Amino acid sequence: MSKEPIIRLEHVTKKFGTVTAVNDVSFETRRGELFALLGPNGAGKSTTIKMLTTLVKPTSGTLTLAGHNVTKAQDKARKSFGIVFQDPSVDGELTAYENMELHAVLYSLSRKTARPRIEALLRLVELWNRRDTPVKNFSGGMKRRLEIARGLLHHPHVLFLDEPTLGLDTQTRNLLWDYVQKMRREENMTVFFTTHYLEEAEANADRIGIIDHGELIALGSTKELTKQTKTTNLEQAYLALTGKTVRDEEVGPHEAWRARQRARTMR
Amino acid sequence: MNVIYILWLRQVKRFFRAKSRIVGAVGQPLLFLLALGYGLGAVYQRAGQGNYLEFLVPGIMAQTVLFSAMFYGAMIMFDKQFGFLKETLVAPVSRLRIMLGGALGGATTAVIQGMLVFFISLVIGFRPQNWLAVLTTLVILSLLAISIACFSSGIGSFVEDMQGFQAINQFLVFPLYFLSGALYPLDHVPAWLRIVAEFNPMSYAVDAMRDTLIGQTHFGLAKDFIVLLVTTIVLMGFGAYRFRHIEA
Ligand SMILES: Nc1ncnc2c1ncn2[C@@H]1O[C@H](COP(=O)(O)OP(=O)(O)OP(=O)(O)O)[C@@H](O)[C@H]1O
Ligand SMILES: [Mg+2]
Numbered sequence: 001m002s003k004e005p006i007i008r009l010e011h012v013t014k015k016f017g018t019v020t021a022v023n024d025v026s027f028e029t030r031r032g033e034l035f036a037l038l039g040p041n042g043a044g045k046s047t048t049i050k051m052l053t054t055l056v057k058p059t060s061g062t063l064t065l066a067g068h069n070v071t072k073a074q075d076k077a078r079k080s081f082g083i084v085f086q087d088p089s090v091d092g093e094l095t096a097y098e099n100m101e102l103h104a105v106l107y108s109l110s111r112k113t114a115r116p117r118i119e120a121l122l123r124l125v126e127l128w129n130r131r132d133t134p135v136k137n138f139s140g141g142m143k144r145r146l147e148i149a150r151g152l153l154h155h156p157h158v159l160f161l162d163e164p165t166l167g168l169d170t171q172t173r174n175l176l177w178d179y180v181q182k183m184r185r186e187e188n189m190t191v192f193f194t195t196h197y198l199e200e201a202e203a204n205a206d207r208i209g210i211i212d213h214g215e216l217i218a219l220g221s222t223k224e225l226t227k228q229t230k231t232t233n234l235e236q237a238y239l240a241l242t243g244k245t246v247r248d249e250e251v252g253p254h255e256a257w258r259a260r261q262r263a264r265t266m267r
Numbered sequence: 268m269n270v271i272y273i274l275w276l277r278q279v280k281r282f283f284r285a286k287s288r289i290v291g292a293v294g295q296p297l298l299f300l301l302a303l304g305y306g307l308g309a310v311y312q313r314a315g316q317g318n319y320l321e322f323l324v325p326g327i328m329a330q331t332v333l334f335s336a337m338f339y340g341a342m343i344m345f346d347k348q349f350g351f352l353k354e355t356l357v358a359p360v361s362r363l364r365i366m367l368g369g370a371l372g373g374a375t376t377a378v379i380q381g382m383l384v385f386f387i388s389l390v391i392g393f394r395p396q397n398w399l400a401v402l403t404t405l406v407i408l409s410l411l412a413i414s415i416a417c418f419s420s421g422i423g424s425f426v427e428d429m430q431g432f433q434a435i436n437q438f439l440v441f442p443l444y445f446l447s448g449a450l451y452p453l454d455h456v457p458a459w460l461r462i463v464a465e466f467n468p469m470s471y472a473v474d475a476m477r478d479t480l481i482g483q484t485h486f487g488l489a490k491d492f493i494v495l496l497v498t499t500i501v502l503m504g505f506g507a508y509r510f511r512h513i514e515a
Contacts, residue, residue: 054356055357083357089353093280093281098280103354105272106354106359107359134284
Protein backbone atom coordinates (compact mmCIF):
# COMPACT_ATOMS: atom_id res chain seq x y z
CA MET A 1 0.00 0.00 0.00
CA SER A 2 1.55 3.27 -1.04
CA LYS A 3 1.22 6.48 0.92
CA GLU A 4 0.16 8.53 -2.08
CA PRO A 5 -3.35 9.94 -1.53
CA ILE A 6 -5.93 8.93 -4.13
CA ILE A 7 -8.89 10.79 -2.62
CA ARG A 8 -8.39 14.21 -1.09
CA LEU A 9 -10.96 16.53 0.45
CA GLU A 10 -9.86 20.03 1.40
CA HIS A 11 -12.27 22.15 3.46
CA VAL A 12 -15.28 20.70 1.69
CA THR A 13 -18.69 22.16 2.56
CA LYS A 14 -22.06 21.36 1.07
CA LYS A 15 -25.20 23.29 1.89
CA PHE A 16 -28.71 22.40 0.75
CA GLY A 17 -30.59 25.63 1.38
CA THR A 18 -30.28 26.14 5.11
CA VAL A 19 -29.13 22.56 5.84
CA THR A 20 -25.36 22.12 6.03
CA ALA A 21 -24.93 18.49 5.02
CA VAL A 22 -21.12 18.53 5.03
CA ASN A 23 -19.21 21.12 7.05
CA ASP A 24 -15.56 21.96 6.33
CA VAL A 25 -14.38 18.37 5.95
CA SER A 26 -10.75 17.57 5.07
CA PHE A 27 -9.11 14.15 4.84
CA GLU A 28 -7.19 11.86 2.53
CA THR A 29 -7.43 8.26 1.47
CA ARG A 30 -4.35 6.30 0.45
CA ARG A 31 -4.09 4.28 -2.73
CA GLY A 32 -5.11 0.66 -2.21
CA GLU A 33 -6.72 1.42 1.12
CA LEU A 34 -10.12 0.18 2.28
CA PHE A 35 -11.65 3.25 3.86
CA ALA A 36 -14.92 3.35 5.81
CA LEU A 37 -16.92 6.51 6.39
CA LEU A 38 -19.22 5.97 9.36
CA GLY A 39 -21.82 8.16 10.95
CA PRO A 40 -25.45 8.33 12.10
CA ASN A 41 -28.36 8.85 9.72
CA GLY A 42 -28.17 12.20 7.99
CA ALA A 43 -24.53 12.72 8.98
CA GLY A 44 -23.49 13.54 5.41
CA LYS A 45 -21.99 10.25 4.19
CA SER A 46 -24.00 9.96 0.98
CA THR A 47 -23.54 13.66 0.27
CA THR A 48 -19.76 13.22 0.55
CA ILE A 49 -19.90 10.32 -1.90
CA LYS A 50 -22.16 12.28 -4.26
CA MET A 51 -19.68 15.15 -4.31
CA LEU A 52 -16.76 12.80 -4.94
CA THR A 53 -18.67 11.16 -7.79
CA THR A 54 -19.67 14.44 -9.53
CA LEU A 55 -23.40 14.09 -8.82
CA VAL A 56 -23.48 17.07 -6.49
CA LYS A 57 -21.27 20.15 -6.60
CA PRO A 58 -19.64 21.28 -3.34
CA THR A 59 -20.62 24.70 -2.03
CA SER A 60 -16.95 25.32 -1.26
CA GLY A 61 -13.71 23.38 -0.94
CA THR A 62 -11.74 21.13 -3.26
CA LEU A 63 -12.14 17.42 -3.99
CA THR A 64 -9.45 15.47 -5.81
CA LEU A 65 -9.81 11.95 -7.14
CA ALA A 66 -6.86 10.04 -8.63
CA GLY A 67 -5.15 13.36 -9.25
CA HIS A 68 -8.13 14.99 -10.96
CA ASN A 69 -10.07 17.93 -9.61
CA VAL A 70 -13.58 16.52 -9.37
CA THR A 71 -15.38 19.74 -10.32
CA LYS A 72 -12.94 20.95 -12.97
CA ALA A 73 -11.88 17.71 -14.69
CA GLN A 74 -15.20 15.90 -14.39
CA ASP A 75 -14.77 13.37 -17.17
CA LYS A 76 -11.29 12.31 -16.07
CA ALA A 77 -12.55 11.94 -12.51
CA ARG A 78 -15.56 9.98 -13.76
CA LYS A 79 -13.37 7.48 -15.60
CA SER A 80 -11.45 6.72 -12.44
CA PHE A 81 -14.20 5.45 -10.17
CA GLY A 82 -16.94 2.85 -10.00
CA ILE A 83 -19.89 3.20 -7.68
CA VAL A 84 -22.66 1.28 -6.00
CA PHE A 85 -25.25 3.80 -4.81
CA GLN A 86 -27.28 3.56 -1.63
CA ASP A 87 -30.41 3.05 -3.77
CA PRO A 88 -30.51 0.58 -6.67
CA SER A 89 -29.59 1.99 -10.07
CA VAL A 90 -29.95 -0.91 -12.49
CA ASP A 91 -32.50 -1.03 -15.30
CA GLY A 92 -35.03 -3.66 -14.28
CA GLU A 93 -36.39 -4.13 -17.79
CA LEU A 94 -32.98 -5.09 -19.14
CA THR A 95 -31.23 -8.38 -18.40
CA ALA A 96 -28.15 -8.61 -16.20
CA TYR A 97 -25.95 -8.97 -19.28
CA GLU A 98 -27.56 -6.00 -21.02
CA ASN A 99 -27.01 -3.83 -17.95
CA MET A 100 -23.34 -4.77 -18.02
CA GLU A 101 -23.08 -4.20 -21.75
CA LEU A 102 -24.64 -0.76 -21.47
CA HIS A 103 -22.16 0.15 -18.76
CA ALA A 104 -19.27 -1.03 -20.94
CA VAL A 105 -20.40 1.29 -23.74
CA LEU A 106 -20.83 4.24 -21.36
CA TYR A 107 -17.19 3.75 -20.35
CA SER A 108 -16.10 3.22 -23.98
CA LEU A 109 -14.79 -0.31 -23.55
CA SER A 110 -14.58 -2.11 -26.86
CA ARG A 111 -16.80 -5.11 -27.30
CA LYS A 112 -13.74 -7.35 -27.49
CA THR A 113 -12.36 -6.27 -24.12
CA ALA A 114 -15.77 -6.01 -22.50
CA ARG A 115 -17.05 -9.52 -23.25
CA PRO A 116 -14.52 -11.58 -21.29
CA ARG A 117 -14.54 -9.01 -18.49
CA ILE A 118 -18.33 -9.15 -18.20
CA GLU A 119 -18.24 -12.93 -18.11
CA ALA A 120 -15.50 -13.04 -15.49
CA LEU A 121 -17.29 -10.54 -13.24
CA LEU A 122 -20.71 -12.15 -13.58
CA ARG A 123 -19.09 -15.47 -12.70
CA LEU A 124 -17.38 -13.86 -9.72
CA VAL A 125 -20.69 -12.62 -8.31
CA GLU A 126 -22.35 -15.90 -9.30
CA LEU A 127 -24.83 -14.42 -11.74
CA TRP A 128 -23.46 -15.82 -14.98
CA ASN A 129 -26.21 -18.44 -15.18
CA ARG A 130 -28.81 -15.73 -14.67
CA ARG A 131 -27.31 -13.30 -17.18
CA ASP A 132 -30.35 -13.37 -19.48
CA THR A 133 -32.91 -12.80 -16.74
CA PRO A 134 -34.54 -9.34 -16.59
CA VAL A 135 -33.16 -7.67 -13.49
CA LYS A 136 -36.63 -6.86 -12.15
CA ASN A 137 -36.93 -10.56 -11.34
CA PHE A 138 -33.78 -10.47 -9.18
CA SER A 139 -33.81 -10.48 -5.38
CA GLY A 140 -32.30 -7.53 -3.51
CA GLY A 141 -29.08 -9.44 -2.95
CA MET A 142 -28.77 -10.42 -6.61
CA LYS A 143 -29.26 -6.81 -7.67
CA ARG A 144 -26.54 -5.69 -5.29
CA ARG A 145 -24.15 -8.34 -6.61
CA LEU A 146 -24.89 -7.18 -10.14
CA GLU A 147 -24.24 -3.57 -9.19
CA ILE A 148 -20.91 -4.47 -7.67
CA ALA A 149 -19.92 -6.39 -10.80
CA ARG A 150 -21.00 -3.42 -12.90
CA GLY A 151 -19.06 -0.97 -10.76
CA LEU A 152 -15.90 -3.02 -11.32
CA LEU A 153 -16.34 -3.44 -15.07
CA HIS A 154 -14.18 -0.56 -16.26
CA HIS A 155 -11.24 -1.26 -13.88
CA PRO A 156 -11.84 1.75 -11.62
CA HIS A 157 -9.05 3.06 -9.39
CA VAL A 158 -11.59 3.74 -6.69
CA LEU A 159 -14.75 1.82 -5.87
CA PHE A 160 -17.40 3.71 -3.89
CA LEU A 161 -19.89 1.59 -1.98
CA ASP A 162 -22.70 3.48 -0.23
CA GLU A 163 -24.21 1.03 2.28
CA PRO A 164 -23.59 -1.89 -0.07
CA THR A 165 -24.85 -4.51 2.36
CA LEU A 166 -28.03 -2.76 3.52
CA GLY A 167 -30.86 -5.26 3.86
CA LEU A 168 -28.81 -8.27 2.82
CA ASP A 169 -28.58 -11.57 4.71
CA THR A 170 -25.36 -12.56 6.47
CA GLN A 171 -24.32 -15.02 3.77
CA THR A 172 -24.67 -12.46 1.01
CA ARG A 173 -22.89 -9.82 3.05
CA ASN A 174 -19.92 -12.08 3.61
CA LEU A 175 -19.87 -13.00 -0.07
CA LEU A 176 -19.93 -9.37 -1.11
CA TRP A 177 -16.93 -8.56 1.05
CA ASP A 178 -15.11 -11.57 -0.38
CA TYR A 179 -15.65 -10.28 -3.93
CA VAL A 180 -14.59 -6.77 -3.00
CA GLN A 181 -11.47 -7.92 -1.18
CA LYS A 182 -10.52 -10.21 -4.06
CA MET A 183 -10.85 -7.48 -6.68
CA ARG A 184 -9.09 -4.99 -4.50
CA ARG A 185 -6.08 -7.29 -4.15
CA GLU A 186 -6.02 -8.18 -7.84
CA GLU A 187 -6.40 -4.66 -9.20
CA ASN A 188 -4.85 -2.59 -6.39
CA MET A 189 -8.11 -0.72 -6.07
CA THR A 190 -9.05 1.74 -3.35
CA VAL A 191 -12.40 1.06 -1.71
CA PHE A 192 -14.39 3.83 -0.05
CA PHE A 193 -17.52 2.63 1.70
CA THR A 194 -20.19 3.56 4.19
CA THR A 195 -22.12 1.21 6.43
CA HIS A 196 -24.18 1.09 9.59
CA TYR A 197 -22.83 -2.40 10.41
CA LEU A 198 -19.85 -1.55 12.56
CA GLU A 199 -18.54 -5.10 12.66
CA GLU A 200 -18.23 -4.91 8.89
CA ALA A 201 -16.11 -1.81 9.12
CA GLU A 202 -14.03 -3.33 11.90
CA ALA A 203 -13.43 -6.50 9.88
CA ASN A 204 -12.68 -4.89 6.53
CA ALA A 205 -11.54 -1.30 6.82
CA ASP A 206 -7.91 -0.22 7.10
CA ARG A 207 -8.95 3.20 8.31
CA ILE A 208 -12.19 4.71 9.45
CA GLY A 209 -13.53 8.24 9.34
CA ILE A 210 -16.43 9.18 11.59
CA ILE A 211 -18.69 12.00 10.52
CA ASP A 212 -21.48 13.53 12.60
CA HIS A 213 -23.68 16.52 11.76
CA GLY A 214 -21.57 17.03 8.66
CA GLU A 215 -18.30 17.28 10.56
CA LEU A 216 -15.45 14.80 10.60
CA ILE A 217 -14.97 14.01 14.27
CA ALA A 218 -12.45 11.15 14.19
CA LEU A 219 -10.09 9.42 11.79
CA GLY A 220 -7.88 6.37 12.20
CA SER A 221 -7.65 2.58 12.32
CA THR A 222 -9.89 0.59 14.68
CA LYS A 223 -6.89 0.28 16.97
CA GLU A 224 -6.30 4.01 17.03
CA LEU A 225 -9.95 4.81 17.59
CA THR A 226 -10.36 2.36 20.46
CA LYS A 227 -7.15 3.64 22.04
CA GLN A 228 -8.27 7.23 21.69
CA THR A 229 -11.61 6.50 23.36
CA LYS A 230 -10.28 3.88 25.82
CA THR A 231 -12.75 1.27 24.56
CA THR A 232 -12.34 -2.31 23.38
CA ASN A 233 -14.07 -2.44 20.02
CA LEU A 234 -15.17 -0.20 17.18
CA GLU A 235 -18.81 -0.13 18.20
CA GLN A 236 -17.94 1.17 21.65
CA ALA A 237 -15.52 3.68 20.19
CA TYR A 238 -18.18 4.83 17.74
CA LEU A 239 -20.77 5.29 20.49
CA ALA A 240 -18.28 7.11 22.67
CA LEU A 241 -17.58 9.51 19.81
CA THR A 242 -21.08 10.08 18.47
CA GLY A 243 -23.07 9.79 21.70
CA LYS A 244 -25.97 7.50 22.44
CA THR A 245 -28.86 9.76 21.48
CA VAL A 246 -30.92 8.69 18.51
CA ARG A 247 -30.80 11.04 15.54
CA ASP A 248 -34.05 12.32 14.17
CA GLU A 249 -34.17 9.69 11.49
CA GLU A 250 -35.33 12.23 9.00
CA VAL A 251 -34.19 11.25 5.55
CA GLY A 252 -33.34 14.01 3.15
CA PRO A 253 -36.45 15.56 1.60
CA HIS A 254 -35.22 14.34 -1.76
CA GLU A 255 -34.80 10.74 -0.62
CA ALA A 256 -38.16 10.79 1.11
CA TRP A 257 -39.80 12.11 -2.00
CA ARG A 258 -38.22 9.42 -4.08
CA ALA A 259 -39.31 6.66 -1.71
CA ARG A 260 -42.86 7.97 -1.88
CA GLN A 261 -42.76 8.05 -5.65
CA ARG A 262 -41.45 4.55 -5.81
CA ALA A 263 -44.19 3.30 -3.52
CA ARG A 264 -46.75 5.07 -5.64
CA THR A 265 -45.46 3.71 -8.95
CA MET A 266 -45.33 0.16 -7.63
CA ARG A 267 -48.92 0.22 -6.52
CA MET B 268 -20.49 0.75 -29.97
CA ASN B 269 -21.66 4.24 -29.43
CA VAL B 270 -23.29 5.80 -26.35
CA ILE B 271 -26.17 7.34 -28.32
CA TYR B 272 -26.81 4.01 -30.01
CA ILE B 273 -26.89 1.96 -26.81
CA LEU B 274 -29.23 4.41 -25.06
CA TRP B 275 -31.45 4.42 -28.15
CA LEU B 276 -31.42 0.63 -28.15
CA ARG B 277 -32.40 0.58 -24.48
CA GLN B 278 -35.60 2.54 -25.20
CA VAL B 279 -36.49 0.38 -28.18
CA LYS B 280 -35.92 -2.84 -26.23
CA ARG B 281 -37.98 -1.61 -23.31
CA PHE B 282 -40.78 -0.71 -25.70
CA PHE B 283 -40.97 -4.09 -27.36
CA ARG B 284 -40.79 -5.85 -23.99
CA ALA B 285 -43.77 -3.96 -22.60
CA LYS B 286 -46.57 -5.45 -24.67
CA SER B 287 -49.22 -3.65 -22.67
CA ARG B 288 -47.65 -0.33 -23.60
CA ILE B 289 -47.97 -1.08 -27.30
CA VAL B 290 -51.62 -2.06 -26.96
CA GLY B 291 -52.37 0.99 -24.82
CA ALA B 292 -50.53 3.34 -27.12
CA VAL B 293 -52.46 2.27 -30.19
CA GLY B 294 -55.78 1.67 -28.46
CA GLN B 295 -56.61 5.30 -27.73
CA PRO B 296 -55.92 6.67 -31.22
CA LEU B 297 -57.85 3.79 -32.68
CA LEU B 298 -60.85 4.73 -30.56
CA PHE B 299 -60.60 8.31 -31.83
CA LEU B 300 -60.34 7.08 -35.38
CA LEU B 301 -63.33 4.78 -35.21
CA ALA B 302 -65.63 6.90 -33.05
CA LEU B 303 -64.97 10.19 -34.81
CA GLY B 304 -64.39 8.76 -38.27
CA TYR B 305 -67.63 6.80 -38.36
CA GLY B 306 -69.54 9.06 -35.96
CA LEU B 307 -68.98 12.31 -37.82
CA GLY B 308 -68.39 10.83 -41.28
CA ALA B 309 -71.97 11.29 -42.50
CA VAL B 310 -72.28 14.90 -41.26
CA TYR B 311 -68.94 15.80 -42.79
CA GLN B 312 -69.94 14.32 -46.13
CA ARG B 313 -73.32 16.07 -46.09
CA ALA B 314 -71.48 19.34 -45.55
CA GLY B 315 -69.79 18.71 -48.85
CA GLN B 316 -66.31 18.05 -47.43
CA GLY B 317 -65.79 14.52 -48.73
CA ASN B 318 -64.54 11.52 -46.79
CA TYR B 319 -63.94 12.36 -43.10
CA LEU B 320 -62.15 9.13 -42.22
CA GLU B 321 -59.63 9.89 -44.93
CA PHE B 322 -59.22 13.41 -43.58
CA LEU B 323 -58.84 12.14 -40.03
CA VAL B 324 -56.17 9.46 -40.51
CA PRO B 325 -53.16 11.84 -40.85
CA GLY B 326 -54.38 13.79 -37.82
CA ILE B 327 -54.68 10.68 -35.68
CA MET B 328 -51.24 9.47 -36.76
CA ALA B 329 -49.78 12.81 -35.67
CA GLN B 330 -51.76 12.56 -32.42
CA THR B 331 -50.28 9.14 -31.70
CA VAL B 332 -46.76 10.41 -32.24
CA LEU B 333 -47.37 13.55 -30.19
CA PHE B 334 -48.62 11.69 -27.14
CA SER B 335 -46.17 8.79 -27.26
CA ALA B 336 -43.18 11.10 -27.73
CA MET B 337 -44.51 13.16 -24.85
CA PHE B 338 -44.67 10.01 -22.72
CA TYR B 339 -40.91 9.69 -23.10
CA GLY B 340 -40.54 12.51 -20.55
CA ALA B 341 -42.31 10.32 -18.01
CA MET B 342 -39.71 7.63 -18.69
CA ILE B 343 -37.01 10.08 -17.61
CA MET B 344 -38.91 10.64 -14.38
CA PHE B 345 -39.08 6.89 -13.82
CA ASP B 346 -35.33 6.67 -14.45
CA LYS B 347 -34.89 9.28 -11.75
CA GLN B 348 -37.14 7.43 -9.31
CA PHE B 349 -35.72 3.98 -10.01
CA GLY B 350 -32.16 5.27 -9.89
CA PHE B 351 -30.98 4.31 -13.35
CA LEU B 352 -30.41 7.96 -14.25
CA LYS B 353 -27.52 8.11 -11.77
CA GLU B 354 -25.76 5.33 -13.66
CA THR B 355 -25.67 7.53 -16.76
CA LEU B 356 -24.93 10.78 -14.93
CA VAL B 357 -21.72 9.52 -13.28
CA ALA B 358 -20.44 8.03 -16.55
CA PRO B 359 -17.77 9.91 -18.52
CA VAL B 360 -20.18 10.99 -21.26
CA SER B 361 -21.70 14.36 -22.06
CA ARG B 362 -25.24 15.14 -20.92
CA LEU B 363 -26.06 16.01 -24.53
CA ARG B 364 -25.32 12.50 -25.74
CA ILE B 365 -27.32 10.97 -22.90
CA MET B 366 -30.27 13.23 -23.73
CA LEU B 367 -30.05 12.56 -27.46
CA GLY B 368 -29.72 8.78 -27.15
CA GLY B 369 -32.80 8.49 -24.99
CA ALA B 370 -34.84 11.02 -26.94
CA LEU B 371 -34.05 9.37 -30.27
CA GLY B 372 -35.12 6.06 -28.74
CA GLY B 373 -38.33 7.59 -27.45
CA ALA B 374 -38.91 9.18 -30.86
CA THR B 375 -38.38 5.87 -32.62
CA THR B 376 -40.96 4.09 -30.54
CA ALA B 377 -43.36 6.98 -31.13
CA VAL B 378 -42.93 6.69 -34.90
CA ILE B 379 -43.46 2.94 -34.70
CA GLN B 380 -46.77 3.58 -32.94
CA GLY B 381 -47.77 6.21 -35.50
CA MET B 382 -47.07 3.76 -38.29
CA LEU B 383 -49.05 1.05 -36.50
CA VAL B 384 -52.04 3.39 -36.63
CA PHE B 385 -51.33 3.86 -40.34
CA PHE B 386 -51.41 0.13 -40.99
CA ILE B 387 -54.61 -0.25 -39.03
CA SER B 388 -56.18 2.50 -41.15
CA LEU B 389 -55.18 0.59 -44.26
CA VAL B 390 -57.18 -2.33 -42.91
CA ILE B 391 -60.29 -0.20 -42.44
CA GLY B 392 -60.03 1.13 -45.96
CA PHE B 393 -57.70 4.13 -45.93
CA ARG B 394 -55.50 4.54 -49.03
CA PRO B 395 -52.69 7.11 -49.43
CA GLN B 396 -52.70 9.00 -52.74
CA ASN B 397 -49.51 7.17 -53.69
CA TRP B 398 -47.17 4.76 -51.95
CA LEU B 399 -44.19 7.06 -52.11
CA ALA B 400 -46.13 9.25 -49.69
CA VAL B 401 -45.42 6.66 -47.00
CA LEU B 402 -41.73 7.59 -47.07
CA THR B 403 -42.38 11.33 -46.83
CA THR B 404 -44.81 10.61 -44.00
CA LEU B 405 -42.05 8.77 -42.16
CA VAL B 406 -39.80 11.81 -42.45
CA ILE B 407 -42.53 14.13 -41.14
CA LEU B 408 -43.44 11.82 -38.26
CA SER B 409 -39.77 11.49 -37.35
CA LEU B 410 -39.29 15.25 -37.20
CA LEU B 411 -42.38 15.60 -35.05
CA ALA B 412 -41.31 12.70 -32.82
CA ILE B 413 -37.77 13.98 -32.33
CA SER B 414 -38.87 17.51 -31.51
CA ILE B 415 -41.50 16.35 -29.01
CA ALA B 416 -39.20 13.75 -27.43
CA CYS B 417 -36.53 16.43 -26.91
CA PHE B 418 -39.18 18.73 -25.47
CA SER B 419 -40.42 16.06 -23.08
CA SER B 420 -36.81 15.28 -22.05
CA GLY B 421 -36.57 18.89 -20.98
CA ILE B 422 -39.85 18.64 -19.09
CA GLY B 423 -38.92 15.30 -17.50
CA SER B 424 -35.65 16.84 -16.29
CA PHE B 425 -37.33 19.17 -13.84
CA VAL B 426 -40.90 17.95 -13.27
CA GLU B 427 -40.89 16.06 -10.00
CA ASP B 428 -43.86 13.70 -10.19
CA MET B 429 -46.53 12.19 -12.37
CA GLN B 430 -49.10 14.84 -11.32
CA GLY B 431 -46.82 17.60 -12.54
CA PHE B 432 -46.41 15.75 -15.77
CA GLN B 433 -50.16 15.29 -16.18
CA ALA B 434 -50.59 19.02 -15.65
CA ILE B 435 -48.23 19.74 -18.53
CA ASN B 436 -50.24 17.32 -20.66
CA GLN B 437 -53.54 18.93 -19.68
CA PHE B 438 -52.51 22.53 -20.16
CA LEU B 439 -50.07 22.26 -23.00
CA VAL B 440 -50.22 19.06 -24.99
CA PHE B 441 -53.99 18.61 -25.21
CA PRO B 442 -54.49 22.21 -26.40
CA LEU B 443 -51.66 21.76 -28.90
CA TYR B 444 -53.51 18.78 -30.26
CA PHE B 445 -57.10 20.03 -30.24
CA LEU B 446 -56.18 23.43 -31.67
CA SER B 447 -54.08 22.05 -34.50
CA GLY B 448 -56.48 21.13 -37.26
CA ALA B 449 -55.92 17.43 -36.56
CA LEU B 450 -59.66 16.87 -36.22
CA TYR B 451 -61.18 19.57 -38.47
CA PRO B 452 -60.16 21.61 -41.53
CA LEU B 453 -58.73 25.04 -40.71
CA ASP B 454 -60.31 26.64 -43.79
CA HIS B 455 -63.66 27.54 -42.25
CA VAL B 456 -62.90 28.05 -38.55
CA PRO B 457 -63.41 31.39 -36.74
CA ALA B 458 -60.56 33.85 -37.02
CA TRP B 459 -59.33 33.44 -33.41
CA LEU B 460 -59.00 29.71 -33.83
CA ARG B 461 -57.20 30.10 -37.12
CA ILE B 462 -54.72 32.49 -35.55
CA VAL B 463 -54.10 30.12 -32.64
CA ALA B 464 -53.60 27.25 -35.06
CA GLU B 465 -51.17 29.29 -37.11
CA PHE B 466 -48.95 29.72 -34.06
CA ASN B 467 -49.18 26.02 -33.21
CA PRO B 468 -46.34 23.94 -34.70
CA MET B 469 -48.51 20.85 -34.44
CA SER B 470 -50.80 22.31 -37.14
CA TYR B 471 -47.91 22.22 -39.58
CA ALA B 472 -47.06 18.60 -38.83
CA VAL B 473 -50.67 17.61 -39.38
CA ASP B 474 -50.89 19.69 -42.53
CA ALA B 475 -47.71 18.19 -43.97
CA MET B 476 -49.03 14.69 -43.34
CA ARG B 477 -52.34 15.49 -44.92
CA ASP B 478 -50.68 16.99 -47.95
CA THR B 479 -48.49 13.95 -48.54
CA LEU B 480 -51.07 11.31 -47.77
CA ILE B 481 -54.26 12.71 -49.30
CA GLY B 482 -53.16 15.85 -51.14
CA GLN B 483 -55.01 18.39 -48.98
CA THR B 484 -53.09 21.32 -47.55
CA HIS B 485 -53.78 24.54 -45.71
CA PHE B 486 -50.30 26.08 -45.42
CA GLY B 487 -48.42 24.33 -48.25
CA LEU B 488 -45.79 21.63 -47.79
CA ALA B 489 -42.78 23.94 -48.02
CA LYS B 490 -43.95 26.16 -45.17
CA ASP B 491 -44.90 23.05 -43.16
CA PHE B 492 -41.38 21.68 -43.46
CA ILE B 493 -39.69 24.93 -42.56
CA VAL B 494 -41.82 25.32 -39.43
CA LEU B 495 -41.20 21.70 -38.46
CA LEU B 496 -37.45 22.01 -38.88
CA VAL B 497 -37.26 25.22 -36.88
CA THR B 498 -39.43 23.68 -34.15
CA THR B 499 -37.17 20.63 -34.00
CA ILE B 500 -34.05 22.76 -33.63
CA VAL B 501 -35.58 24.98 -30.95
CA LEU B 502 -36.97 22.07 -28.91
CA MET B 503 -33.70 20.15 -29.19
CA GLY B 504 -31.97 23.19 -27.74
CA PHE B 505 -34.55 23.39 -24.97
CA GLY B 506 -34.15 19.69 -24.12
CA ALA B 507 -30.36 19.85 -24.15
CA TYR B 508 -30.36 22.97 -21.97
CA ARG B 509 -32.77 21.61 -19.36
CA PHE B 510 -31.12 18.20 -19.28
CA ARG B 511 -27.75 19.80 -18.46
CA HIS B 512 -29.24 20.86 -15.15
CA ILE B 513 -30.88 17.54 -14.31
CA GLU B 514 -30.21 16.16 -10.83
CA ALA B 515 -30.48 12.49 -9.97
N1 LIG C 1 -30.89 16.77 -2.27
C1 LIG C 1 -31.01 17.22 -1.00
N2 LIG C 1 -31.71 18.32 -0.72
C2 LIG C 1 -31.81 18.79 0.54
N3 LIG C 1 -31.22 18.21 1.61
C3 LIG C 1 -30.49 17.11 1.40
C4 LIG C 1 -30.34 16.55 0.08
N4 LIG C 1 -29.56 15.45 0.18
C5 LIG C 1 -29.24 15.34 1.50
N5 LIG C 1 -29.80 16.32 2.23
C6 LIG C 1 -29.64 16.52 3.70
O1 LIG C 1 -28.27 16.47 3.99
C7 LIG C 1 -28.04 15.77 5.20
C8 LIG C 1 -27.05 14.64 4.96
O2 LIG C 1 -27.68 13.64 4.16
P1 LIG C 1 -26.92 12.34 3.66
O3 LIG C 1 -27.83 11.63 2.73
O4 LIG C 1 -25.58 12.71 3.16
O5 LIG C 1 -26.77 11.51 5.01
P2 LIG C 1 -26.18 10.06 5.23
O6 LIG C 1 -25.04 10.19 6.17
O7 LIG C 1 -25.92 9.38 3.95
O8 LIG C 1 -27.39 9.35 6.00
P3 LIG C 1 -27.96 7.83 5.92
O9 LIG C 1 -27.14 7.04 6.84
O10 LIG C 1 -29.36 7.98 6.44
O11 LIG C 1 -27.89 7.39 4.49
C9 LIG C 1 -29.39 15.34 5.71
O12 LIG C 1 -29.83 16.28 6.67
C10 LIG C 1 -30.27 15.39 4.49
O13 LIG C 1 -31.59 15.70 4.88
MG1 LIG D 1 -26.67 7.76 2.97
